[in-house]
Amino acid sequence: MYRYDQYDQAIVDARVEEFRDQVARRLSGALTEDQFKPLRLMNGLYLQLHAYMLRVAVPYGTLDSRQMRMLGHIARTYDRGYGHFTTRQNIQFNWIKLEDAPEILAELATVEMHAIQTSGNCIRNISSDQFAGAAADEVTDPRPWAELIRQWSTFHPEFTYLPRKFKIAVIASDTDRAAMRLHDIGIQLVKRDGRIGARVFAGGGMGRTPMIAPEIAEFVPAEELLSFLEACLRVYNRHGRRDNIYKARIKILIHDLGADEYRRQVEEEHVAVKALGLDPPLAELDRIAAMFGDPPFESVESPLVPNGDAAFAAWLDQNTSAHKHPGYRVVTISLKPIGGIPGDASADQIDLMADLAERYSFDELRVTHAQNIVLPHVAARDLFAVWSALRDAGLAEANLDLISDIIACPGLDYCSLANARSIPLAQKIATRFGANGRQQELGELKLKISGCINACGHHHAGHIGVLGVDRKGVENFQLLLGGSGAEDVSLARITGPGFSEDGVVDAIEKVTDLYLARREDGERFLDTYRRLGMEPFKEVIYG
Amino acid sequence: MKLLTGNDLVSGDVVWWTGSGWSRHVAEATDVGDGGEAIARAEEGARRVNVPYLVDAVATADGPRPAHIKDRIRALGPTVRPDLTLKPADPAAGSWVI
Amino acid sequence: MADRDATDVAGDPSPALRQDAAGEQPAVTLEAFLSQDDAHAVRLEAGDDARALLPRLAQLKLVEISFPSFRDGRGYSAARILREAGFMGELRAQGDVLVDQVPHMIRCGFNSFAPEAAIDPEVLKRSVERYAAVYQRGADAAEPVWRRRHG
Numbered sequence: 001m002y003r004y005d006q007y008d009q010a011i012v013d014a015r016v017e018e019f020r021d022q023v024a025r026r027l028s029g030a031l032t033e034d035q036f037k038p039l040r041l042m043n044g045l046y047l048q049l050h051a052y053m054l055r056v057a058v059p060y061g062t063l064d065s066r067q068m069r070m071l072g073h074i075a076r077t078y079d080r081g082y083g084h085f086t087t088r089q090n091i092q093f094n095w096i097k098l099e100d101a102p103e104i105l106a107e108l109a110t111v112e113m114h115a116i117q118t119s120g121n122c123i124r125n126i127s128s129d130q131f132a133g134a135a136a137d138e139v140t141d142p143r144p145w146a147e148l149i150r151q152w153s154t155f156h157p158e159f160t161y162l163p164r165k166f167k168i169a170v171i172a173s174d175t176d177r178a179a180m181r182l183h184d185i186g187i188q189l190v191k192r193d194g195r196i197g198a199r200v201f202a203g204g205g206m207g208r209t210p211m212i213a214p215e216i217a218e219f220v221p222a223e224e225l226l227s228f229l230e231a232c233l234r235v236y237n238r239h240g241r242r243d244n245i246y247k248a249r250i251k252i253l254i255h256d257l258g259a260d261e262y263r264r265q266v267e268e269e270h271v272a273v274k275a276l277g278l279d280p281p282l283a284e285l286d287r288i289a290a291m292f293g294d295p296p297f298e299s300v301e302s303p304l305v306p307n308g309d310a311a312f313a314a315w316l317d318q319n320t321s322a323h324k325h326p327g328y329r330v331v332t333i334s335l336k337p338i339g340g341i342p343g344d345a346s347a348d349q350i351d352l353m354a355d356l357a358e359r360y361s362f363d364e365l366r367v368t369h370a371q372n373i374v375l376p377h378v379a380a381r382d383l384f385a386v387w388s389a390l391r392d393a394g395l396a397e398a399n400l401d402l403i404s405d406i407i408a409c410p411g412l413d414y415c416s417l418a419n420a421r422s423i424p425l426a427q428k429i430a431t432r433f434g435a436n437g438r439q440q441e442l443g444e445l446k447l448k449i450s451g452c453i454n455a456c457g458h459h460h461a462g463h464i465g466v467l468g469v470d471r472k473g474v475e476n477f478q479l480l481l482g483g484s485g486a487e488d489v490s491l492a493r494i495t496g497p498g499f500s501e502d503g504v505v506d507a508i509e510k511v512t513d514l515y516l517a518r519r520e521d522g523e524r525f526l527d528t529y530r531r532l533g534m535e536p537f538k539e540v541i542y543g
Numbered sequence: 544m545k546l547l548t549g550n551d552l553v554s555g556d557v558v559w560w561t562g563s564g565w566s567r568h569v570a571e572a573t574d575v576g577d578g579g580e581a582i583a584r585a586e587e588g589a590r591r592v593n594v595p596y597l598v599d600a601v602a603t604a605d606g607p608r609p610a611h612i613k614d615r616i617r618a619l620g621p622t623v624r625p626d627l628t629l630k631p632a633d634p635a636a637g638s639w640v641i
Numbered sequence: 642m643a644d645r646d647a648t649d650v651a652g653d654p655s656p657a658l659r660q661d662a663a664g665e666q667p668a669v670t671l672e673a674f675l676s677q678d679d680a681h682a683v684r685l686e687a688g689d690d691a692r693a694l695l696p697r698l699a700q701l702k703l704v705e706i707s708f709p710s711f712r713d714g715r716g717y718s719a720a721r722i723l724r725e726a727g728f729m730g731e732l733r734a735q736g737d738v739l740v741d742q743v744p745h746m747i748r749c750g751f752n753s754f755a756p757e758a759a760i761d762p763e764v765l766k767r768s769v770e771r772y773a774a775v776y777q778r779g780a781d782a783a784e785p786v787w788r789r790r791h792g
Contacts, residue, residue, distance in 0.1 A: 007774040007786040014772050021767060022741065027553065029590055030761070038712065039741055047594060049617050051555035080627055095627075097554045121712070151776040151786075157748035158721055158779075161714025226777075237718050276725060278778050280787035287790065341623055412613060413621040421616075423623045473611055 001064055001364065002147050002291050004112045011154065012109045015116055019043050020102035027099070042160070044090075044118030045101055049416045052096040055118040056108060060128035060146040060170070061089035061367040063113075065358035068365055070111045072350035078104050083350065085335060085343045087407055087458055088167070089127050089367040090118055094414055116154060121162045123153035123233070127169045129177045130368040133292060134376040136324040139191045142172040144289040145198070145225070148280070152226045159233045163240035164248035166233070167205075178369060179461055179485030181213045182206055184250045185232060190219065197221045202232055202262070203254030206455035210491045211251040214259035216266060222285055224270075227278045231269035235262065295362035295377060297325045312387050314440075315398040320383065323376075329383060331361070331375040332368065333390060334397040334405060338434035339427050342408040343371035352393045360386050369458075369485075370407055370446075372400070402439040403447050403512070404430035407458050411451030411468065412475070418451035420468025420475035421501075425449055428505050433512075442512055445525045446484075461485035463526040464511070465492040466504060477504040481511065481537055482529050493534060496542055510540045544574035544602055546609065547582055548617070549595035557617045558592060565592060568629065569618035570606035608639070615640045668705045684735075691719035695726050704728065705755070708736035717749045724750035724780035740764050744772065750780030 004012070019039075026036040040046075044055035056071065063071075071091055075083045078100050079093040086092055096104070108114055117124055126146040133141045149168060153159070159166070169180045172189040180186035186201040197219040204213030220228045236250045239257075254262045320329040333353060336342050345353070353373055357365045360382045366374035378386055390396040399405045406429060409415065411422030426449055433439045448462030452469075459465030465480035476498040483492030499507055512525065514537060519528045529537065546569070547560035558565035559572035560582060566572070575582060575597070583595035599610040609615050620628030622637045630636035668684035669677070671693060682703035685691060694701065704723060706716040720732055731753050734746050738756035743765060746754070754760075775783045 005790070007789065010774050011772065011776070011786075018768075018771055021764070025764070027590070030764075033587075033593060035711075035739060047550055047555065049613070050557055050620060051550070095555075099553050121714075154776050155745075155772070156777055157745040158717045159714070160745055161712055161717065161742075163714075234718050234721075238715055242713060242715075272725070276778070280785070281791050283791045284787040412616055413623050416613075418613075421622065427623070475612065 001062060002059075002143075002288060008112070008151075009109075012112070012114050012116070015043070015114060016102065016105045016109050019105055023098060023102050038120055038161075040101075042117060042120035042122060043101075043105070044115035045096070045098075046119065047416070048094065049412075049414055051094065052098055052101070053092055053094050053414070054096045054101060054104060054115060055086070055090050055092045056113060056115050057118045057125045058089050058091060058113075058367050059150050060126055060132070060143050061130050061369075062128075062132075062143060063365050063367070064363045065354040065365070067111045067113055068354035068357065069351055070108060070113065072347040072354065074104055074107065075347040075350060082344055082346045084341075084410065085345065085367050085371045085373070087369050087371060087409070087456060088125055089130070089369055090125055091367070092410075094410075119165070120160075121164050121166075122160045123156065123162075123166045123168065126150050126153070127167070127178055127183070127369060129171045129173065130366040130374045131177060131321065131330055131376065132172070132366075133294070134323050134328075134330045135173055135175075136322055137175055138172040138324075140172050140189055140196050141289070141292050142170045142187075142189055144285055144292050145172075145187070145189060145222075146170040147288045148226070148285055149229065152229070156233075158230075159237060162233070162237055163242050164245070164250075166236075166250065168229075174487055176485070176487040176489070179458065179489075181489045182210070182458075182461060182485055183213065185229065186213050192219050195221065198225050198228075200228065200232070203251040203259070205249055205251045206458060206460045207249065208246060208453045208455075209249075209252065210455070210460040211255060212489050212491065213251075214254070216259065216263050223279055223282055224274055226280065227274040227276075228266070228270050230273050230278055231266045234269055234273070235265045239265075294325075295364075297328060297377070298379065299327075301327045307384055309384075311391070311396070311398070312384060315387055315396055316383060318398040318402070318440075319400045320378075325377075327380050329378055329380055331378045331383070331386060332400045333373040333375065333395050334399055335372050335395070336399060336405050336430065337394055337397045338399075338404055338430045340394075340430075341423050342406050342426050345373075349393050349395060352389065352395070356386055356389055370405065372405070399434070399439060401444045401446065403442050403445040403464075404434045404439050405446075406430060407446075407448040407462070409449065409451050409457035411449075411457075415451060415456075417454060418468065419453075419470035420451050420477065422449040422451040422457055422466075422468060425466065425468070425477065425501055425504065428501065429508060432505055432509065441516065443524055445512070447508075448483075458485060459483070460491050461489075462492055463524070463529070464508060467494075469498060471498065475501065477501060479504055479507050479511075479541070481534065482526065484526060488526075495534070495538055507541045511537050514540045544600050544607060545576060545579055546572045546598050546600045546607055546614075547575045547579045547595055548572070548598055548614065549583070549587075549592040552590050552593040555593075559618075560586075560595075569609065572600070572607050574602075574607075612640060666703065668703060685716075685719055687713050687715045689719070691722045694723065694728075698723070698726055698728050701728065701730055703731040703733060705733040705735050706751075708734060708738055708742075711737045711739050711742055717745065720746070720749040720751055721780050740768050744769055748775070748779035748781050748783065 046053045169183040170187045188199045200217040201213035202216045361375035406426040408422040408426040412418040448458040449466040450457035450459040461483045467478045478498040480492035562573040579597045600607040666682040668682040674683040684705040733753040735755040
């Protein structure tokens, strides 16, 4: 894992003092809310439906047990005993007092954490593959690259007042576990002639105008990556629309210019800026990468032994994945108990996960964009102990990538932008399908719910998506089918008129019944939908 | 009727204008008629409230009920965490929202 | 910025942050500058293309860049483009210039400031001196931390 040096620590400490100063000026009246708002947002502090909300960055989703325990401490001390893990691999606390915010940041800084650029029209937290460093199929660990970009983007003087927010994801496998092409910039690290470089996509995103990012560069070498990103951002900062907030994301600029013209402008800009010495020497990437080396895996092969406990066997099958090192598994801890709140974890659960990471996973945890937690390196012989502890804490739901493993935004229960409540709907769907082996029979089925068109719940990327809207003051839910945020990326399409909360659960049952009736060997729901097209699904819903 | 609401600047708590000050309880909110904007400006200027705005509401026997579900959820708390609402002991409190 | 009033008046830039004498000539619009030969001062609106100045950069003593709203960040790129092209004269940020933006502006090459509303000099001093380390090379003299790490 990355460790701060004196410079990193000094920068984060200075940020704490800067924010303390800004909060004091707000409380004294020296700053109006209009002036303070972008300053607090750039430190992840929102004013939500019930209170201030603080979003803490978990860079590329990686943290250690000490950092995880700090999150539990903050939940317990400054909030109401829980936190909410988000689709950008961060965590949010829902009940923060403005006057406490500087002290919380000071506490976070003691464990090399912060809330820098977790909101605002700037470059946000860099996201990555939650299996990084553990996946067998990666060409390299993407996190050193993500850290390099994190540092470059932190307080970037030119790109702090962009037309709109800017999200970057970095992966290093053909398998996409990070919805890479649905980011403003998506980077896939690839190997060419024995060297690693960046395949760069730009202009993807969800929101009210979802788009899949086109390729902008097929191979940018490591020593030019930051100047290339500088060029990408400068073209956007200069020419992105500022007259209409709904058209201000880079995807609109690239769509309007065309990918070829955007690429031409970026290449022209890159020629100008790469001569300026913006790129750190490769020794800097090497310095960072040295901190992401493999932990001391044991070479003894320890076989996977389901011990006769059916619940353990089901969890082993569903929630653990292949590891690059023999004898180890990647464990995904589901934060989606049937009937629970997707992504929420209590302070006690957070502490327990920290303990398990320390004891069984070389002190490492990951947050996934699907709002789960990963223990990346668990020896097979420890799996039963891990599972037993999780079970006792209500964290052993065996539903990874099943229909009850729902991504849901906070929705109208917490969010001031929402039009409808996402969480109660997620609870109803999970309850409907979560018993009697129904979800296991359906197999992989990614269901994603957003409470408004901003799409924080990734509904466009759901095999089944649900979008909550406000119909004359009443919550209404539109159903979408056929999206994917993986390497087979696609955007879901709306089936037709919307439903009530119960109505949309019934409609989901109809489409999954049709899938069960019509699926062919080995087909997932998404595959059957792609083969059959929308029409038969529409017919069973509305016919 | 019209209610004036906002958040406490320091704590972030949802608050309602009572005619003489701010309360966390919508039941204590008063009809501000046409005077809401002036009160909002003065109170925001004095930093006694943050981001105040006016909402439509209906007078009921239990007090004012905001017209929009968003403001009813603000008034009560998250419907999915009854324990964190202003009426944790009332299992039926959530039905007031819907 | 010894004197609050100095920053109250648009066009009367902050002496403390200046590195050369303030320009006296009134700044003309980009369009006017491009159509006349003898202007030494130009004002860029937020959407103007700073690169249009590059062929005649040598004759310019002052470029004033407008910030119609502190949220409009185009002026940061305009400033860097001019500094990258070698412009050595006065680069002035004018408009909705707030104390929390000034450090970024300095890093992008601005060396004078004409904010519409007064800036508290104490807050400005803290703001400008706060960060002892920066992550990226800008238009200022600050060395990025990767340079300090690797020499």
